[in-house]
Every structure is written in structure tokens, then in C-alpha cells.
Amino acid sequence: MAAPGTVDGGGSGDSTGPATGSVRQTAVTLHEAVVGQFGDTLRLAVPSLIYTLQNNLQYVAISNLPAATFQVTYQLKILTTALFSVLLLGTALSRLQWLSLALLFAGVALVQAEQARAVPTPGALAPSAGPEVPPQSYAVGLAAVAASCLSSGFAGVYFERLLKRSGGSIWLRNVQLGAVGTAVGLGAMLAAEGPAVAALGFFYGYNGAVWAVVVNQAAGGLLVAVVVRYADNILKGFATALSILASTAASAHLFGFRPRAPFLAGTAMVLAAVVLYGRPRASQGGPGRGQDGGKSPSKAKGT
Numbered sequence: 060m061a062a063p064g065t066v067d068g069g070g071s072g073d074s075t076g077p078a079t080g081s082v083r084q085t086a087v088t089l090h091e092a093v094v095g096q097f098g099d100t101l102r103l104a105v106p107s108l109i110y111t112l113q114n115n116l117q118y119v120a121i122s123n124l125p126a127a128t129f130q131v132t133y134q135l136k137i138l139t140t141a142l143f144s145v146l147l148l149g150t151a152l153s154r155l156q157w158l159s160l161a162l163l164f165a166g167v168a169l170v171q172a173e174q175a176r177a178v179p180t181p182g183a184l185a186p187s188a189g190p191e192v193p194p195q196s197y198a199v200g201l202a203a204v205a206a207s208c209l210s211s212g213f214a215g216v217y218f219e220r221l222l223k224r225s226g227g228s229i230w231l232r233n234v235q236l237g238a239v240g241t242a243v244g245l246g247a248m249l250a251a252e253g254p255a256v257a258a259l260g261f262f263y264g265y266n267g268a269v270w271a272v273v274v275n276q277a278a279g280g281l282l283v284a285v286v287v288r289y290a291d292n293i294l295k296g297f298a299t300a301l302s303i304l305a306s307t308a309a310s311a312h313l314f315g316f317r318p319r320a321p322f323l324a325g326t327a328m329v330l331a332a333v334v335l336y337g338r339p340r341a342s343q344g345g346p347g348r349g350q351d352g353g354k355s356p357s358k359a360k361g362t
Contacts, residue, residue, distance in 0.1 A: 089234055100235045102221060107239035109214035116207040123200025125316050127307040127326075131170050132204050134299070134329050137336055138163055139212025147216050159335035166328025171201065173321035296337035300330040 121129050138160050144150035152160075175197070222232065248256065256263075303326060310316035318326070 088231075099225060099232075100239065102225075103218075103232065103235045104239045106214040106218040106221070107236040108243060109210045109217075110236065111240040111243050113207050113210040113214065116203045116210065120200045120203035120207060123195045123197065124204065125174070125310055125314065127303070127310040127316055127318065127322075128170060128174050129200070129204060130303045130306040131326050131329050132167055132201070133208065134163060134303070134333060135167055135205070135208040136211040137333065139208050140215055141212075141336075143212045143216040144219075147220055155338065156336055159332040162328050162335070163332035166325040166332060169325030169328065170322055173319060173325065296334045299333050303330060 117133075120133075124132070141150075141152060141156065141160055145152065218232075218236075307316070307318060307326065311318070
């Protein structure tokens with residue numbers, strides 16, 4: 060996920076970027092995109108606000124769920140994106156894609172059922188944590204990830220619909236999304252933490268770990284664009300599968316997470332669904348919609 064309101068990997072469907080040349084030319088181009096095309100900016104405010112909400116929901120979810128469980132459950136965004144694509148864009152899914160969606164839902168349900176049985180008491184969720192660490196709530200984390208999946212699916216398909224109707228450079232559309240999302244994010248921050256920010260400074264509490272997360276999120280969005288632009292959705296599906304495996308391995312090493320048989324079985328079902336959904340159709344028409352489908356003509360998260 061990139062900056063608030065921007066679309067992950069937004070360059071996959073359009074090779075046209077902002078005007079090249081001097082810094083002045085770039086500034087003029089960006090001003091024209093945001094202010095000169097104010098009507099388009101307002102229309103893009105809807106997905107931008109939803110993406111900003113989605114970013115915050117993901118932090119709530121990961122704060123209350125094991126990283127591996129979050130990563131597996133968050134793949135439900137494939138299901139929500141597909142459903143919104145059918146409803147809003149009239150997308151026709153193949154039988155294999157519908158089968159993969161059913162497999163995905165079953166896999167996530169299996170993981171959640173196993174995790175619900177394994178959830179410890181609230182006091183045992185973080186036994187080594189100090190009193191300053193807020194208690195975790197599995198129900199809150201699950202609700203946050205479900206809302207994030209819904210918002211991701213709707214915003215991605217809505218953004219694709221706008222792109223197909225209005226056209227334009229995907230890079231400049233990302234600028235418009237980012238401008239609205241950044242403004243809303245700053246406004247929310249000032250409303251909630253204004254006095255603290257004024258007293259301590261904007262970057263108070265930004266340690267190495269925080270900067271690492273910022274860089275990782277920004278780089279991740281660009282890498283998604285590169286994968287889809289120069290590879291295809293099948294390879295992107297494998298990348299998603301590897302990210303789930305990497306999250307599980309990291310959770311086991313860093314947090315003592317011990318996946319049991321139902322979790323492993325559900326994760327395997329999710330991995331299979333991700334790969335199957337991105338496979339090309341047997342008939343003409345090329346690849347089916349990617350797992351974050353709809354954020355751009357081919358993909359634009361995904362966050």
C-alpha cells in the first residue's frame with residue numbers, strides 16, 4: 060500500500076507519466092492535474108477517502124491479529140473485488156474463477172475457525188508486554204480486516220470504472236487520489252492529535268522501525284506495479300502466495316506463532332485459490348481479473 064489515498068502499483072496500465080523536463084514543468088503539470096481538473100479530483104475523492112480508511116483499518120487489524128492470520132484473511136479482498144466487478148462492471152468470471160473464490164472463502168473460514176478456538180484469554184495475548192501496550196481483541200481485528208477487504212474491493216472497482224470512463228494518465232490519477240487522501244489524513248490527525256503534534260513535532264516517535272514500515276509500504280506499491288506491468292497476474296499470484304508463507308515464517312520466528320494443521324490446510328486452500336484465480340481463461344479474452352482486480356486497467360494493492 061502506498062501513501063494515503065494512492066493506489067498500490069498504479070503504473071501498470073498506462074506507460075504515460077507526468078510531463079518530463081524541469082521541476083517547474085512538473086509542478087505545473089501536477090497543479091493542472093489537481094486544481095485545473097478539479098471536477099476529476101472531486102470524483103476521485105470517493106475512492107481516495109475509502110483507501111485512506113482502508114489503510115487505517117489494516118493497522119487496526121494487524122494490531123489485533125497474528126501477522127500470518129491477517130495475511131491469509133486479507134486475501135478475501137479477491138472475493139470482494141470479484142463480486143463488485145460483477146455488480147458494477149458486469150465482469151464475467153470463468154467457472155475456474157468462481158471455483159477459486161469458493162475455495163478462497165472456505166480456506167479463510169477454516170483459518171478463522173481454527174484461530175478462534177486458539178485465541179487465549181485477553182490477559183495472555185501479550186504476556187511479555189508492558190502495561191503501555193493496549194490489549195488485543197480478536198473480534199476487533201477480524202472486523203477491521205473484513206471492513207478493509209470490503210473497502211478495498213469497492214474502491215478498486217470504482218476507481219477502475221472512473222478510469223475506463225474518463226481515461227487519462229494513471230500517474231496523474233494517483234496524484235489526484237493522493238492529494239485528497241493526504242489532505243483528509245492531515246485533517247484527521249490535527250483533529251485528533253493537534254495539540255500533541257504542535258508540542259512534540261510531526262515526526263515525534265518516528266524511530267527506525269516506523270521509517271522501515273513507511274519505506275516498505277511505498278516500495279511495495281511500486282513493486283506491485285512493476286510485477287504486473289512487466290510480468291502477469293499468475294506471477295503476481297505466486298508473489299502473494301510467497302508473501303503469506305513469509306509472514307507465517309516470520310511470525311513463527313519473531314512472535315512464537317505455531318500454526319496447527321487446520322491453519323496450514325486453510326492457508327494451502329487460500330494459496331491455491333490465489334494462483335487459480337489469476338490463471339488465464341481457456342477461451343479468448345486473456346487473463347482473468349487479477350486478485351486485486353480493478354484498481355487500474357490491469358492492477359493499481361492491494362495495499
